[in-house]
Amino acid sequence: MSADSERHAMKMAKKKAARDKIMATKTDEKGLIVIHTGKGKGKSSAAFGMIFRHIAHDMQCAVVQFIKGGMSTGERDLILGKFSDICSFHTMGEGFTWETQDRDRDTEMAQAAWEKAKELIRDESNKMVLLDEINIALRYDYIDVNDVVTFLVEEKPPMTHVVMTGRNAKDDLIEIADLVTEMELVKHPFRSGVKAQIGVEF
Structure with a gap:
């Protein structure tokens, strides 16, 4: 073993010992x-990654x-096509707020979605519940x-994971969360005139 390889091995061994501790x-x-x-980009995609892990397990x-x-x-x-027996899917909104342009209707649909969310979270057979774009509903x-x-805080079963997505998460929600990731925009093709594409955005 070369001197460089030996030094690297010793360094990694120390790192492993510290990590194991x-x-x-x-x-x-x-x-x-x-x-x-x-x-x-990637908030819902990351959340669905966790959902697919649950399905896989x-x-x-x-x-x-x-x-x-x-x-x-x-x-x-x-x-819906292959895993509806293990993952229930509820699309409760009627589209993005700038498309619906009906605050009363959007509020009614968001309230119905929240009632469904509470029902699913209370059901302890659900190990994870994803609330996709709830932060948008909270923002408005x-x-x-x-x-x-x-x-x-008061009703979520102790072993149930709840994942929430959307821009502008409220500070009060961040405070009670265990894991918060902020996706930072560095570059996006939309700014260069590229539309949302199948397999990337939806």
Whole structure:
């Protein structure tokens, strides 16, 4: 073994020992409150990645879409077509707010979505519930953030994961979350005149 390789091996051995020591202290399990927010792309995609992990592990889960309307998306079509027995999927919104232009209707639909979300979260057979674009509904005050925070703190079963997506996550929600990721926009093809494409955006 060369001197460089030996030094590298020793360095990695020290790193592994330190890592193993840290990992030995991580013994708790709990249902997490997870938020994907920020202006960057990938919030829902990351959340659906977790849903597909649950499906792969044969764990019951559910999705509630707060804003996106009836448009076909790869995630929804795949789940409804092949995994509806293990993942219930509820598209409750009627489209993006700038398309509907009807605040009363949007509020009514968001409230119905929140009621469905609470029902699914209370059902302990669901190991994960994804609330897709709930942050948008909260941003426009279609739902009261205090109601969401109170419910998650007081009623969420201890081993149920709840994942929430959408820009502009409210501070009160971030405060009670266990994991918050902010997607940062560095570059986006839309700014160069490229439209949303199948397999990338939907």
